[in-house]
Amino acid sequence: NAGVTQTPKFQVLKTxxxxxxxxxxxxxxxYMSWYxxxxxxxxxxxxxxVGAGITDQGEVPNGYNVSRSTTEDFPLRLLSAAPSQTxxxxxxxxxxxxxxxxxxxxxxxxxxxx
Amino acid sequence: AQTVTQSQPEMxxxxxxxxxLSCTYxxxxxxxxxxxxxxxxxxxxxxxxxxxxxxxxxxxENRFSVNFQKAAKSFSLKISDSQLGDTAMYFCAFxxxxxxxxxxxxxxxxxxxxx
Numbered sequence: 001n002a003g004v005t006q007t008p009k010f011q012v013l014k015t016x017x018x019x020x021x022x023x024x025x026x027x028x029x030x031y032m033s034w035y036x037x038x039x040x041x042x043x044x045x046x047x048x049x050v051g052a053g054i055t056d057q058g059e060v061p062n063g064y065n066v067s068r069s070t071t072e073d074f075p076l077r078l079l080s081a082a083p084s085q086t087x088x089x090x091x092x093x094x095x096x097x098x099x100x101x102x103x104x105x106x107x108x109x110x111x112x113x114x
Numbered sequence: 115a116q117t118v119t120q121s122q123p124e125m126x127x128x129x130x131x132x133x134x135l136s137c138t139y140x141x142x143x144x145x146x147x148x149x150x151x152x153x154x155x156x157x158x159x160x161x162x163x164x165x166x167x168x169x170x171x172x173x174x175e176n177r178f179s180v181n182f183q184k185a186a187k188s189f190s191l192k193i194s195d196s197q198l199g200d201t202a203m204y205f206c207a208f209x210x211x212x213x214x215x216x217x218x219x220x221x222x223x224x225x226x227x228x229x
Contacts, residue, residue: 033216040123042205042219043159058216090159099209100147100166103217105159 002026006091006106013081013113021076021109023091029104031097032074036060036087037108043090049074050097081113118208120220127196128228134181135191135223137206143167147209148182148189149217154202162204165189193225201227 007022025032033048035058045058049068063085065077074093078085089109094101117140127133139148150162165173165180173180177197181190189208193200206220 035219040221042118042221043207043217044219045216048216088157092159100164102149102161102164103159108157108159 004091004093004104004106006089006109008109009107010110011112013078013111015081015083015113017081018077018079019081020078021089021091021111023074023076023106024072025074025091025093025104026072027093027095027104028071029093029095030071031094031101032068033058033092033103034064034066034074034076035090035092036085037090038087046076046089083113085111086113087111118206118218118220120206120223122223123221124224124226126226126228127193129196129198131196132192132194133196133225135193135204135206135225137189137191137220139187139189139206139208141187141208148180149207150178150180150189150191151205151207151219152200152202153205153222154199159205163191196227198227198229201225 004025030051034046035043037043044060047066049055052071055066091106092103119138145168148165152160152162163173163175163178165182177194179192203222203224205222207217
């Protein structure tokens, strides 16, 4: 059982480049989300989805796009990378969107923008 | 705004001893859930324990237990018989009112277990 799979694990980009961080889960979870982790800041929510075809913004959505065409996949797109987006990105999923649901996290993607 | 505060950035404990990590939060809700997550050097985020505010009994998972003080809005994690593998960052997390699974995280505490 793979759980939540994120690719790539590491990536270096130049300012202005675009890229997509991939996230897939095989647990048939309805709820998926993206967080970024910066030193001294904890994890902050970027975007989330309560089901296929439904997405919404979190705390820090600027500079990021998401889509949810299938239950399994929730990619995060950086359209024009900026140094401020250097961070570790985590994808998470839960069975439903209920507040009692523990989140299952991927292993993270370390992204550096030069 | 819902907030989660972890005021101790770093802590250290001797192997086999007990340590308590503090967390306070702010909410106007009456029933909610609180979580502690562990992030070892491998970077994985691992659920340690979950507490339902409606339950008066403190949650326990093996060596990990919670001291939940609802009136004080305090949610501390106690680790008994600390082991080297407990070395990690620990995050307190809390879903804001009406926010379903959207978690607000504290800034984390770095715990070092000394041999």
